[in-house]
Amino acid sequence: MFPLALPAVAQAEQDIVIIGETAEQKQQFQSYWQQLINLNQAAERARPRSAVQPKYAARDDRDLKLQKILRNLKVEDIDLDYIIQLNGSSHLSGILTNENDQPVTVIAVNYEILDRRGNLLQTGSAQPKPSTIGPGQSVTFADTLWTIAPDEAYEVRLLDPAFQVSPDFK
Structure with a gap:
């Protein structure tokens, strides 16, 4: 749902x-x-400011750290596979690698499914297991798509933002 x-x-x-x-x-x-x-x-x-006030400086520093963390998360091998028992459904899976020098807790990998004409069919998010990923570690993520039957012409893309990370990163 x-x-x-x-x-x-x-x-x-x-x-x-x-x-x-x-x-x-x-x-x-x-x-x-x-x-x-x-x-x-x-x-x-993101709008330019004439003078950066201290309360914004801390936020900007945190935003820069978050952007660096997100840039160093890599996804590969995203795939849609048939669920044989449930005709018309599919299983989305992929591998998430943390290329940061610190552990990162990824709450969700956000994706979208497009048909052969580029029309949006569905958006969703998959939770990596385990969600806390150590430096250099790879984990899998998966989601069941009850109304999407795999089709070779479908495209799976990451959304922007592609990841939702825990707000307690360092």
């Missing part, structure tokens, strides 16, 4: 309906939508 925005432009968390079968799924979807809601705030931070 996936979160659905109510009709009209969703501007606040109360405008989002979260759908999921488990508390973990609900948390993943809520975090994902919160990131989308906060995109407007990220644009505000």
Whole structure:
């Protein structure tokens, strides 16, 4: 199940309906939508300032560290495979490698599925197991797509942002 925005432009968390079968799924979807809601705030931070005040300097330093961490996370071997028992469904999987010099906790790998014409079919996120990845370590991530049958013409792409990491990075 996936979160659905109510009709009209969703501007606040109360405008989002979260759908999921488990508390973990609900948390993943809520975090994902919160990131989308906060995109407007990220644009505000990106505007040039005449003078950097101390409260912004700490945020900018943290943002730079986060960008470095995200650049050093690599995904390979993303694949869609048939789920034989469930006709019309597929299993998405891939490998996530941490090329940082410190452990990183990755909460989700965000992706989208496009058809042969480039039309968006579905977006989602998969949780790596384990979610805390040591320096140089690789882990797998996977998700079940109940309504997407694998097709050689489908394209799986990472979203931007591709990863949701734990906010307690150093």
